[in-house]
Amino acid sequence: MSVPRPLRTVALIARREFLSRVRGRAFVISTVVILVVLVGYALFVGSLGAGSSGGRAVAVAPETAALVPALQAVAADQGRTVTVVPVPDDAQGRQRLAAGDVDAALSGSPARPRVDVDQSLSDDLQAILTPATARAAQEQALTARGVDPAVLTTAAAGSAPVVVAARPEDPAQGLRIGLGAVGAFLLFFSIQTYGAMVAQGVVEEKSSRVVELVLATVRPWQLLLGKVLGLGAVGLLQLVILGAVGLAVAGSAGLLVAGVGLVGTLISVLVWYLLGFAMYATIYAALGSLVSRQEDTQSVLTPVSIVVLIGWVVGFNLVLSAPRSPALTVLSLIPPWSPLTMPARVALGGVPVWQVALAFVLTLAFTAGVLLLGGRIYARSVLRTGARVSLRSALRD
Amino acid sequence: MVDGSVLEIDGVSKRYGDVRALVDMGFSVRPGELFGFVGANGAGKTTTMRIVLGVLAADSGEVRLDGRPVDAERRRRIGYMPEERGLYPRMAVGEQLRYLAELHGLSAGDARRSTERWTERLGVAGRLGDEVQKLSLGNQQRVQLAAALVHEPDVLVLDEPFSGLDPVAVDVMSEVLRERCAAGAPAVFSSHQLDLVERLCDRVGIVRDGALVAEGTVDGLRAGAGTDVVVDAPQARPGWADAVPGVVTSRTEGERTVVTLEPGADDQPLLHAALATGPVHGFSRRRTTLTELFRHTVADHPEAAPESPEEAA
Numbered sequence: 272m273s274v275p276r277p278l279r280t281v282a283l284i285a286r287r288e289f290l291s292r293v294r295g296r297a298f299v300i301s302t303v304v305i306l307v308v309l310v311g312y313a314l315f316v317g318s319l320g321a322g323s324s325g326g327r328a329v330a331v332a333p334e335t336a337a338l339v340p341a342l343q344a345v346a347a348d349q350g351r352t353v354t355v356v357p358v359p360d361d362a363q364g365r366q367r368l369a370a371g372d373v374d375a376a377l378s379g380s381p382a383r384p385r386v387d388v389d390q391s392l393s394d395d396l397q398a399i400l401t402p403a404t405a406r407a408a409q410e411q412a413l414t415a416r417g418v419d420p421a422v423l424t425t426a427a428a429g430s431a432p433v434v435v436a437a438r439p440e441d442p443a444q445g446l447r448i449g450l451g452a453v454g455a456f457l458l459f460f461s462i463q464t465y466g467a468m469v470a471q472g473v474v475e476e477k478s479s480r481v482v483e484l485v486l487a488t489v490r491p492w493q494l495l496l497g498k499v500l501g502l503g504a505v506g507l508l509q510l511v512i513l514g515a516v517g518l519a520v521a522g523s524a525g526l527l528v529a530g531v532g533l534v535g536t537l538i539s540v541l542v543w544y545l546l547g548f549a550m551y552a553t554i555y556a557a558l559g560s561l562v563s564r565q566e567d568t569q570s571v572l573t574p575v576s577i578v579v580l581i582g583w584v585v586g587f588n589l590v591l592s593a594p595r596s597p598a599l600t601v602l603s604l605i606p607p608w609s610p611l612t613m614p615a616r617v618a619l620g621g622v623p624v625w626q627v628a629l630a631f632v633l634t635l636a637f638t639a640g641v642l643l644l645g646g647r648i649y650a651r652s653v654l655r656t657g658a659r660v661s662l663r664s665a666l667r668d
Numbered sequence: 669m670v671d672g673s674v675l676e677i678d679g680v681s682k683r684y685g686d687v688r689a690l691v692d693m694g695f696s697v698r699p700g701e702l703f704g705f706v707g708a709n710g711a712g713k714t715t716t717m718r719i720v721l722g723v724l725a726a727d728s729g730e731v732r733l734d735g736r737p738v739d740a741e742r743r744r745r746i747g748y749m750p751e752e753r754g755l756y757p758r759m760a761v762g763e764q765l766r767y768l769a770e771l772h773g774l775s776a777g778d779a780r781r782s783t784e785r786w787t788e789r790l791g792v793a794g795r796l797g798d799e800v801q802k803l804s805l806g807n808q809q810r811v812q813l814a815a816a817l818v819h820e821p822d823v824l825v826l827d828e829p830f831s832g833l834d835p836v837a838v839d840v841m842s843e844v845l846r847e848r849c850a851a852g853a854p855a856v857f858s859s860h861q862l863d864l865v866e867r868l869c870d871r872v873g874i875v876r877d878g879a880l881v882a883e884g885t886v887d888g889l890r891a892g893a894g895t896d897v898v899v900d901a902p903q904a905r906p907g908w909a910d911a912v913p914g915v916v917t918s919r920t921e922g923e924r925t926v927v928t929l930e931p932g933a934d935d936q937p938l939l940h941a942a943l944a945t946g947p948v949h950g951f952s953r954r955r956t957t958l959t960e961l962f963r964h965t966v967a968d969h970p971e972a973a974p975e976s977p978e979e980a981a
Contacts, residue, residue: 276740276773283770291759480754484815487721487748488772490740654723656752 280489284497285504288472292505302509305460306516309453326352327396330364332378333357341381341406344424346399353399361385375400382408450533451590451615453517454540457510458611459583461544465506466551467572469498470559473653474568477560482653491650499552503545510544536618546631547610550638551579557645560653561660571659582608590615604630606637673699673734673745673822675854680719680729682878689715690878693729697854697871702845704865705858706962707875713858714751716875717827720856721748733823744772747821751828751858753812755800761787761811762796765818772819779818786814790840806834813841817848824848824855830864842868866958874965882965889961896954897935899925903946912941924950 292298331339339355346353356373358364364376365387375396376387382404386392392400410420476482476494485494514537558571586608589599594616603612609630616622644666652660676696682689690712697703705713718724720731722743733742756764762783769779787793790810795803800811809832816826824845830838845868849855859865865872866886874882874889882889894916899909902923909918909925914933919926927938935953942948 280771283767287767475757479757480750480752481756482754483718483723483750483752484748484754484768485771486723487746487750488740488744 277490277493280493281497281500284489284494285501288498288501289504292468292502293508298505298509301464302512305457305509305513309456309513309517310520312453326354327375327393327399328354328356328373329396330356330358330367330373330376332361332364332376333359335377335379335381335384338377338381338384338403338407341403341410342399345403345406349399351395351399353396361387382411447619448591448594450536451594451618452587454536454618455583455587455590455611455615457513458540458544458547458614459579459587461506461510462547462551462610463576463579465502465548466555467568467576468505469502469552470555470568470572471565472498472502473556473559473649474562474565477563477653477656478565480656486654491653492646494653495553495556495646495649498556499549503548503552506548507541507544510541514540536614539617540614543610543614546634546638550607550610550634550641551575553638553641553645557648560649561662561665563656563659567659578607579611582611586612586615590619594619595621600626604633606630606634609634673852673854674732675720675823675856676730676732676735677716677720678730678732680716680726680731682715682719682724682727688878690719690726693875693879695873695880695883697856699854700849700852701854701870702849702868703854703856704869704872705856705875706860706862706865706872706958707858708966711875712878713875714827715878717748717751717825717856717858720825721746723750744819745822747816747819747824747826749812749816749826749829753809753832755808755811755815757801758799760797760799761792761803764800765811765814768815769818772821774819782818782820783814786818787811789844790814805832806837809833810837810840813844817844822853824853824857826855826857828859829857830859830861838864862958862962872958874962876966882961886958886961889958890956892931893956893961893964894931894933895929895935896956896960897927897929897938898950898952898954899927899938899942899948900950901925901942901945901948904942905945908945909938909941912938914938926954 329342336357342353342355356367358367358376361376361378364373364378367373368376368387368389374388374393377384378387379385384404386400409423413420413423476485482494518533518537554575555572558575559568562568562571582602586599586602589596589602590612593599599612599616602608603616604626613622613627613630617627648662648665652665674696676694678694678696680690680693693712693716695703705716707713715724719726720738722738722740731738733745736742738746759767765783765787766776766779769782770776774782783796784793787796790813792803792807792810792814795807795811800808803811813829816824816829826845829841829845833841842864845855845857849870869886871883871885872889873880882892884892898921900923901908904925906920907918909915909927912927914929914935915938916928916930918928929935929938939948939951942951
């Protein structure tokens with residue numbers, strides 16, 4: 272025999288875990304659900320962008336027509352378009368508004384126009400109207416004092432602040448943040464889902480008592496290792512499927528920009544997944560071995576689930592809102608949270624190599640400790656059925 | 669293949685906290701021998717078997733097979749049926765048995781053939797593709813037995829193999845046990861069905877409070893325990909036999925008196941004493957059953973073994 276016995280046993284156990292999950296309906300369903308969620312997320316983000324750049328239409332009464340040049344100049348400055356619909360009087364303007372043809376109807380003095388709206392003035396229209404009326408008022412005042420308003424326009428045309436960025440923003444920053452967020456989500460999802468499955472499997476073996484039959488020929492560490500490897504492989508397969516589909520969709524939508532480091536991100540997500548999964552799956556397996564009934568599984572896993580959730584929620588929000596904050600840096604260096612946050616930072620780019628290395632080494636050391644302790648707890652409590660085994664008694668003697 | 673396999677349990681002790689589960693437990697099972705393991709609940713039968721399988725670690729003592737300590741490699745040759753039955757509920761019967769056979773070191777091909785053979789033999793061949801949880805309890809028991817046998821073990825350790833079996837399955841089980849022993853395998857099984865143990869076993873061990881208190885063939889134990897004589901003397905007063913030489917105990921069963929004589933004691937003085945009370949309608953020696961032997965052995969020590977929580981687990 273070429274493969275040593277103990278490893279062949281581990282492989283047999285891993286194969287059973289892998290096949291029984293991959294052939295199950297839950298795997299297919301969860302893969303499809305995540306794909307839908309991710310595509311939905313992309314579409315949602317896309318639609319937000321599309322909505323903000325849409326044009327507006329305003330009805331303008333004859334007495335307010337003097338406002339139109341200022342209105343269009345301000346809109347052009349802001350990169351927006353405003354369609355002006357001239358109406359014979361303010362009543363007809365309100366009719367066009369009621370019919371839904373326009374977003375607002377302007378009437379009265381150009382410097383202090385009345386703005387009829389359906390419910391409220393939209394932010395972007397307000398952002399155009401306010402400076403436009405101010406400009407109309409200034410022009411009126413200048414004209415009254417015999418000054419040509421064109422002087423003002425010429426003076427304003429040349430003015431602009433000159434911005435010098437200390438750390439110029441990456442043009443692909445948005446895409447990187449998106450990648451980081453998606454990576455963090457996938458890691459969180461895989462670790463939670465497949466980690467919980469390890470615990471469920473442990474409890475199932477305990478509650479069905481089959482564990483005694485298996486442990487009559489297999490050492491506890493082999494059973495634990497086989498389980499973690501088998502389910503870890505299921506999670507990995509799902510990640511690879513999602514990653515491949517994601518890349519294909521992004522590629523066909525023309526979202527792929529050269530130099531964003533997609534491949535690097537993918538590799539870092541996979542490596543951190545393996546490490547994070549080994550760590551959390553062992554913790555979950557050890558905790559699962561403390562209880563004998565499926566109903567008790569959740570209560571024993573909750574404290575760790577909360578740690579994972581905190582890491583993910585805080586990390587995810589920091590990635591979106593403050594990708595360069597010290598808080599995110601600290602979070603990504605603390606072992607239980609490194610696997611959830613470091614891949615997102617790597618996707619964002621600009622992470623010093625020493626930080627990645629430090630997080631990796633710390634997580635590796637932490638995982639080794641978890642394996643040692645978790646394996647011990649598992650071996651001691653997996654055969655103790657009945658009441659929940661306390662952590663202390665599982666570790667004692 | 670199994671020639672010369674001897675299973676030895678030597679001086680095994682185990683404590684659970686303050687409870688002494690096993691105290692210097694020891695016996696050996698020779699090749700082709702069927703050893704019956706009897707005792708009250710909590711006496712230490714399950715703990716002993718779990719230690720043999722390495723599922724539990726002994727505090728001291730040793731389990732040997734072929735004169736060598738049982739290690740992972742030797743343990744693969746043992747067929748085990750735990751007291752708490754258990755199989756993967758959502759795994760198909762055939763897949764499950766093949767998996768267990770492969771875990772015990774069989775090749776994929778051997779595992780498949782052995783699964784077919786045993787499910788055929790135990791009458792569950794038609795259910796190979798069904799999940800275990802969809803089977804009736806009786807059929808689950810048959811699959812459980814197949815799980816203990818599917819890797820063609822050289823040694824059998826079966827904890828309460830007859831509990832929950834219907835009479836047909838009991839016959840199949842007995843037949844399989846005899847057959848494995850005829851092939852030279854040592855086999856240990858525990859049971860509360862003492863008539864079955866008496867009928868099947870070559871030797872019996874009685875456990876109490878974690879130690880073996882009697883061991884031998886049923887006949888041998890019987891010889892050591894004395895003889896029961898049933899006397900039908902309707903006019904005899906209670907206690908009439910107590911002063912007769914050689915009498916250990918006497919008790920009344922309806923109109924009859926059951927008198928236990930010392931091993932090897934002459935029964936004629938008892939007959940004379942009986943005739944002295946009036947007419948005697950019956951006077952017969954009765955073979956002591958294992959149930960009675962067991963009761964005597966346990967009754968010697970009134971502090972009945974408390975059921976330890978670990979044993980129940």
